[in-house]
Amino acid sequence: xxxxxxxxxxxxxxxxxxxxxxxxxxxxxxxxxxxxxxxxxxxxxxxxxxxxxxxxxxxxxxxxxxxxxxxxxxxxxxxxxxxxxxxxxxxxxxxxxxxxxxxxxxxxxxxxxxxxxxxxxxxxxxxxxxxxxxxxxxxxxxxxxxxxxxxxxxxxxxxxxxxxxxxxxxxxxxxxxxxxxxxxxxxxxxxxxxxxxxxxxxxxxxxxxxxxxxxxxxxxxxxxxxxx
Numbered sequence: 428x429x430x431x432x433x434x435x436x437x438x439x440x441x442x443x444x445x446x447x448x449x450x451x452x453x454x455x456x457x458x459x460x461x462x463x464x465x466x467x468x469x470x471x472x473x474x475x476x477x478x479x480x481x482x483x484x485x486x487x488x489x490x491x492x493x494x495x496x497x498x499x500x501x502x503x504x505x506x507x508x509x510x511x512x513x514x515x516x517x518x519x520x521x522x523x524x525x526x527x528x529x530x531x532x533x534x535x536x537x538x539x540x541x542x543x544x545x546x547x548x549x550x551x552x553x554x555x556x557x558x559x560x561x562x563x564x565x566x567x568x569x570x571x572x573x574x575x576x577x578x579x580x581x582x583x584x585x586x587x588x589x590x591x592x593x594x595x596x597x598x599x600x601x602x603x604x605x606x607x608x609x610x611x612x613x614x615x616x617x618x619x620x621x622x623x624x625x626x627x628x629x630x631x632x633x634x635x636x637x638x639x640x641x642x643x644x645x646x647x648x649x650x651x652x653x654x655x
Contacts, residue, residue: 428454428473428492433462439492439499458490465514467521470541474502474521477509485510485529489521489539503543507535511556511605515568517588522548522562524570525555532556533577547590555579559608561636564620568631569596571624572603580604597636600644604628605649616640 429451437460442450457475464478468478476489487509491502512526512533521539525532532555536548553597557574568586574577580603583596606627613621617635624644625633634644 428468430454430466430473430475431461431464431478435460435462437461449497454492458499458501461486463510463512463526465509465512465523465526467514467516469516469521469539469546472541474539474541475499476505476514476521476523477512477526478530479510485527490526499528503539503545505535505539506537506545506547507533509533510621511574513558513560513570515560515562516564517562517568520546522560522588524560524568525551525573527554527556527575549586549593552564552584552593553579556604559603559624561605561608561610561622563610563622566641569608569622569638570628571608571622572599572606574604574628596638597643599624601630601632602627602633603630606630613637 428441437456439454439457442451450490459480461478464475466475473492479485481615485508487505489502490499493500508528509526512523514521514523524536527533534550534554538546538548553575559571561569563569570584579589581599585594585596603624604627606624608624610620610622612618619639634646636644
C-alpha cells in the first residue's frame with residue numbers, strides 16, 4: 428500500500444508485487460491530503476499516523492483502513508503531533524519514532540496498538556527526523572539515517588524492545604535522508620535476513636547489510652539488483 432505523500436495528496440493505492448501487471452489498484456481517498464506520514468500493517472489492518480497537511484499544520488491523528496466498509500476510519504491520536512517520523516511494526520503494534528511537530532524536533536517514541544491504545548516508548552538517544560526504521564528478524568528495531576541532525580545521515584542505531592535499550596550499529600556507506608529501508612531473506616546470502624537501504628534526497632544509491640553475518644554495508648549493484 429502507498430498512501431498520501433508530497434505534494435500533499437489524499438490518494439492511496441495498492442501494488443500487487445506478485446502480479447506481472449504494473450497497474451495499481453486505487454483505494455478510497457485518505458480523509459485529507461498530506462505528506463510526511465508513516466504507517467504499517469498491524470494485525471492485518473493498515474494504519475497511517477501523523478503527517479503535515481497542505482495548510483502547514485502537523486497532525487497527531489492515526490487512521491486505519493477498514494476492509495468491511497472500504498474506508499479510512501479514525502483510529503487514535505498520538506501523544507505528539509509528528510511529521511518526518513518513521514514507523515515499523517513491533518509486537519503487534521506500530522512503533523513510531525522521532526519526527527518534528529513544526530516547531531521542535533522530537534526525541535520521543537510511541538506504540539500504536541490495533542485496539543486504539545497508545546503507549547509511550549523509550550526516548551531516542553537524540554532527536555531525529557527524516558529517518559527510516561525496520562524490524563529485524565529477532566524483533567529488534569534498526570533506525571537508519573536522518574535529515575536532522577546532519578551527523579546522523581549515516582548513523583545506524585538498534586533498539587531492543589525487551590529492555591528499551593539502544594546500541595550503535597555499523598554506519599551506512601552513503602548519506603540517507605528520507606530514504607527507504609526494508610528487510611528480506613536473501614537467496615544470495617544463503618537465505619539470511621538482510622536490510623536494504625535505498626535512495627533518499629540527492630541519493631541514487633542502494634546498499635545491503637547482511638547483519639547476522641557481516642559487519643559492513645555492501646554496495647555491489649550486482650548484489651542488489653540480483654535480489655530485487
